[in-house]
Amino acid sequence: MSNNMYIARSTDPAILEKAESGGVVTSILKSALENGIIDGVVTVRAMKGDRFSGVPVLITNPEDLIHTAGSLHCSLPNIPRFVKEYLEGAAKMKLAIVGKPCDIRAIIELQKRNQIETDNVTLIGLNCTGTISPATARKMYIQEFKVDPNSVVAEDIDDGKFTITLEDGTTKSMDLKKLEEKGLGRRENCRRCLFNIPTFADLALGKWGTEDIEEAGTFVEVCSDKGRSLLESAIEKGYITISEPKKESIEMRAQKDKMELEHAMMWRERDFNPLLEMDLPDRLKYWTEEFSKCIKCFGCRDVCPICYCENCLLEANREYLVGGEIPPNGIFPLTRLAHVADSCVGCGQCQDVCPMELPLSKLFTLLNSKLSEVFDYVPGIDREQRPPTTVARDEELLIDDTFLRITSAMKKSDETETDEVAMSGK
Ligand SMILES: Cc1cc2nc3c(=O)[nH]c(=O)nc-3n(C[C@H](O)[C@H](O)[C@H](O)COP(=O)(O)OP(=O)(O)OC[C@H]3O[C@@H](n4cnc5c(N)ncnc54)[C@H](O)[C@@H]3O)c2cc1C
Ligand code: SF4
Ligand code: SF4
Ligand code: SF4
Structure with a gap:
C-alpha cells in the first residue's frame, strides 16, 4: 500500500x-x-x-x-x-x-x-455535512414529507437534497435549501x-x-x-x-x-454579517439582552465537550463572579465564552440544550472565527498546537475588539481565580 x-x-x-x-x-x-x-x-x-x-x-x-x-x-x-x-x-x-x-x-x-x-x-x-435535531426531523417528516417519522429507515444529504428511504424501499427527496429557509433541515451550526x-x-x-x-x-x-x-x-x-x-x-x-464549504461560507456571512455590521454599542446591547435571558441551568456547560474544569468557577459554592446568584446577570454565558471560545469546535450541543434559546453556538463560532484569525489557530486539527489563550501574550489579548477584550478580561479573572485556588489548596 x-x-x-x-x-x-x-x-x-x-x-x-x-x-x-x-x-x-x-x-x-x-x-x-x-x-x-x-x-x-x-x-x-x-x-x-x-x-x-x-x-x-x-x-x-x-x-x-x-x-x-x-x-x-x-x-x-x-x-x-x-x-x-x-x-x-x-x-x-x-x-x-x-x-x-x-x-x-x-x-x-x-x-x-x-x-x-x-x-x-x-x-x-x-x-459529514450535517445532522438534524430529532425534533426538527420528526416535524419535517410529518409537515413536509407527509410521512410517519417511524417509517423512515434511512436519510441522506447529497447534492443539495435531503432524501429519506421508507420501510417499503421507496425514497422521497426535497431541496435542502428550501427546507432550511423554513427553519427545517440541518442544525444551524x-x-x-x-x-x-x-x-x-x-x-x-x-x-x-x-x-x-x-x-x-x-x-x-x-x-x-x-x-x-x-x-x-x-x-x-x-x-x-x-x-x-x-x-x-x-x-x-x-x-x-x-x-459544501461554499455553502457554509454563505451561511456564515448570512448569520454573522448583521452582527458584525452593528456598531459596538448595538452589538454589546444585542448580546447583553441575549445573555440576560440565561436562567443558569448549567445545560450548556454540562454538554460542552470543551468545558472540563473539575472545580468550575460558575458553581454556586464558588463565591466568585456569579457565585450563587440567580438569575446570573449575563456573566454566566460570558464566563463560559471566555473559557472555551478559543477551542470551540462548533458542535452546536450548547445551543441544542439551551432552554432559553440563546444563540450560543452562533456567538461561540463567531468569536472562534475571530480568534482563529488573530492567533492562527484552528481548534481540533493539530495535536501539537496549544490553545491560544493558554499561550497568548498580553499585547495579543489587548487587540482592540470587543470580543477579544472580553476574553482578555476573563483570562485575567481566571488567573486570579487560579491563584486563589492554588492559595486555598483546592
Ligand atoms: C451524520 C452523518 C452525515 C454524513 N454525511 C456524509 C456526507 O455528506 N458525505 C460523505 O461522503 N459521507 C457522509 N457520511 C458518512 C457515511 O454516511 C458513512 O458513514 C461512511 O461512508 C462509512 O460507511 P460504511 O458503510 O463504511 O460505514 P458503516 O459500516 O455503516 O458504519 C458507520 C458507523 O458510523 C457510526 N455512526 C452512525 N451515526 C453516527 C452519528 N450520528 N455520529 C457518529 N457516528 C455515527 C455507526 O455507529 C457506525 O460505526 C455521514 C455520516 C453521518 C453519521
Ligand atoms: S458540526 Fe459536526 S455534525 Fe454538524 S456538519 Fe459539522 S461535523 Fe457534521
Ligand atoms: S459549540 Fe462550542 S461552546 Fe458549544 S458545546 Fe460545542 S464546543 Fe462547546
Ligand atoms: S443552557 Fe442557556 S439558560 Fe442554561 S445556563 Fe446555558 S445559556 Fe443559561
Whole structure:
C-alpha cells in the first residue's frame, strides 16, 4: 500500500446489508476487536431501533458491532463527553472511536488538555455535512414529507437534497435549501460547519467519490500510521478488499467538499454579517439582552465537550463572579465564552440544550472565527498546537475588539481565580 486514498468494501454480507456504504467502518472495527488490536470500540447505536435516539456505546464483543452499522443523521450523540466522563478518557483501554469531524476535533482538544489519552486512541472519522435535531426531523417528516417519522429507515444529504428511504424501499427527496429557509433541515451550526472530511483523524471515511462505482463502497483516506496499520490489518485478515480510486472519483470527492464549504461560507456571512455590521454599542446591547435571558441551568456547560474544569468557577459554592446568584446577570454565558471560545469546535450541543434559546453556538463560532484569525489557530486539527489563550501574550489579548477584550478580561479573572485556588489548596 503506497497511496493514501482507496475505495474499500466489506467481505461480510451481513455487514454490507446493514451498512451505510461499503461497510468498511464496521469491518475495520470488527477486525481490530477480534484480533486484539484494541480493547473496545466507541460508536453509536440507535436505542430500540429508534433512529432519533442514537447514543454513544462501548462495544467489546465483536458480535454486537452489526447493530451499530449505518448512519444516523437525526441523532446527536455526545461522543467526546462519553469517552471523557464514562470511560475515564480511555486511560485504561485501547479504543477505536468513531465520530464526525466535530466529535474528532473535540476529542483532539481534550487530548491536548490531558482529558483523553492519545496513545490509547485511534480516531475513525466520518465525512459529514450535517445532522438534524430529532425534533426538527420528526416535524419535517410529518409537515413536509407527509410521512410517519417511524417509517423512515434511512436519510441522506447529497447534492443539495435531503432524501429519506421508507420501510417499503421507496425514497422521497426535497431541496435542502428550501427546507432550511423554513427553519427545517440541518442544525444551524452544521450549516456553517467548515469541516466535511476529517483528515485530522487517523482514517477519514465517507461516501463521496463512490457514486460511480457499481457495488457499494466506502472512500477511505489514510491520515496517519495508526490508521494505516488498522486498515492494512483488516485487508490482510480478509475483512475488507480495496482498490485504487479513479482520478474522477478523487476529483468528485474534492468537488463536493468545495461545494459544501461554499455553502457554509454563505451561511456564515448570512448569520454573522448583521452582527458584525452593528456598531459596538448595538452589538454589546444585542448580546447583553441575549445573555440576560440565561436562567443558569448549567445545560450548556454540562454538554460542552470543551468545558472540563473539575472545580468550575460558575458553581454556586464558588463565591466568585456569579457565585450563587440567580438569575446570573449575563456573566454566566460570558464566563463560559471566555473559557472555551478559543477551542470551540462548533458542535452546536450548547445551543441544542439551551432552554432559553440563546444563540450560543452562533456567538461561540463567531468569536472562534475571530480568534482563529488573530492567533492562527484552528481548534481540533493539530495535536501539537496549544490553545491560544493558554499561550497568548498580553499585547495579543489587548487587540482592540470587543470580543477579544472580553476574553482578555476573563483570562485575567481566571488567573486570579487560579491563584486563589492554588492559595486555598483546592
Ligand atoms: C451524520 C452523518 C452525515 C454524513 N454525511 C456524509 C456526507 O455528506 N458525505 C460523505 O461522503 N459521507 C457522509 N457520511 C458518512 C457515511 O454516511 C458513512 O458513514 C461512511 O461512508 C462509512 O460507511 P460504511 O458503510 O463504511 O460505514 P458503516 O459500516 O455503516 O458504519 C458507520 C458507523 O458510523 C457510526 N455512526 C452512525 N451515526 C453516527 C452519528 N450520528 N455520529 C457518529 N457516528 C455515527 C455507526 O455507529 C457506525 O460505526 C455521514 C455520516 C453521518 C453519521
Ligand atoms: S458540526 Fe454538524 S456538519 Fe459539522 S461535523 Fe459536526 S455534525 Fe457534521
Ligand atoms: S461552546 Fe458549544 S459549540 Fe462550542 S464546543 Fe462547546 S458545546 Fe460545542
Ligand atoms: S443552557 Fe442557556 S439558560 Fe442554561 S445556563 Fe446555558 S445559556 Fe443559561
